[in-house]
Amino acid sequence: MDIDAQFRSLRDLIRWIDENTKGIEISGGHREQIASACFDVAIEHQAAIAILCDSKLFGSMHALMRVLIESLVRGLWLLHCATDAELERFEKRGIEKHFGDMTEEIEAAIGAYQPTLSQMKKNAWGPLNDFTHTGYIQVTRRHGNGALGSNYPVADVIKCLNASGAYGLIASAQLAAMAKNNDLVQAHLIKMQEYASVP
Incomplete structure (x- = not known):
């Protein structure tokens, strides 16, 4: 797949997520409200990555990928793992x-994302x-063919677009689960399989 094709795939996914989560009502208390806001931020970062790619701002696009993942992981941790004291501490500090x-705590609590989170931490966090x-990895992609500018390997850009799609979809699925919308949860599972099978 080339960059344009991966971008179109991500763009279509973002539209699908927007159509299925816009105005979603989350039940629960304060913990659920904070966690859902983290997931919503992750989805916004996913859309921003697509916009940056479309503008050929690959450095900023790659920089935002970690922030997207942090938003997702924080939401998962706050929802499934944080004690009441840790939740209160989050609000203050x-x-x-x-x-x-x-x-590790997320994987112990729910297990469902173990390969995704632990593999990402091991292979991609650095x-x-x-x-x-x-x-160094970022700055070395500013030189190429004798010119200073955005010189990212095609494989890097495609990997970033693909990963942002996957992590944004996980965040969106969490919102569906928090809304207790089983049909939408099932639709997300189908969409995850479809997205993972895109060449």
Whole structure:
């Protein structure tokens, strides 16, 4: 698949997510409201990644990928793992827990995303940090063919677009589950299979 085809696939997915989550009503209390807001932020970051790609702003697109994943993981952790005291602490000082610890707690609590979160942490977290904090991986993609500018390998761009689709879809599925809309949850499972099978 080329960049344009992967972009169109992500764009279509974003439209589907928007059509199926716009105005969604989340039941529950304060914890659910905070977690759902994290998922909504993740979905917004997913859309921003598509816009940045369409504008050929690949550096900013890659930098935002880590932020999308953090929004998703924070939402999952706050919803499924945080104690009441940790939830209160989040409101006052943020989350005082390492990202890896949060992913381990999520996996222990729900298990459903174990391969996704643990593999991402193991294989991609270092490069994601590098892209977000203007590390060596990010800056080496500013030179190519004798010109300074955006010189990202096609494979990097496609991988970023594909991953943003997958993580945004997980965030959207969480909203469907929180809304207790079983039909929409099933529709998300089908959409996940479809998206994963795109070449």
